[in-house]
Amino acid sequence: MKKVIFTSSLFITALTVASPVFAQSADVSKVVTFIQSVISALSILAGSICTLYLGWGGFKYMSSTDNPEALDGAKRTIKNSLIGLVIVLAAFSIMTIVSGAATSAFGGGN
Numbered sequence: 001m002k003k004v005i006f007t008s009s010l011f012i013t014a015l016t017v018a019s020p021v022f023a024q025s026a027d028v029s030k031v032v033t034f035i036q037s038v039i040s041a042l043s044i045l046a047g048s049i050c051t052l053y054l055g056w057g058g059f060k061y062m063s064s065t066d067n068p069e070a071l072d073g074a075k076r077t078i079k080n081s082l083i084g085l086v087i088v089l090a091a092f093s094i095m096t097i098v099s100g101a102a103t104s105a106f107g108g109g110n
Contacts, residue, residue: 053081
């Protein structure tokens with residue numbers, strides 16, 4: 001019972017003491033720029049990881065002499081890293097198209 005009273009009093013205190021937040025002007029270009037920078041950073045990170053896996057798969061392919069299981073594993077690694085790289089590039093392209101459309105539709109491209 002003490003926990004309920006403490007929690008409810010803490011909640012009521014937080015609601016009464018909280019300062020009001022005023023809305024900013026609707027500037028779509030700031031939101032689009034933020035989303036573009038986050039997706040660009042994630043795309044660079046994911047592309048780098050795909051490139052590392054591609055190199056690792058190539059190394060495994062070259063070093064899998066007389067071992068068909070290792071050769072198949074290397075081929076799968078190369079194939080999966082290329083699929084991942086294509087997905088990353090497609091996501092980046094879609095982000096560029098959608099952000100350009102959003103900026104022009106909502107009037108943010110000053």
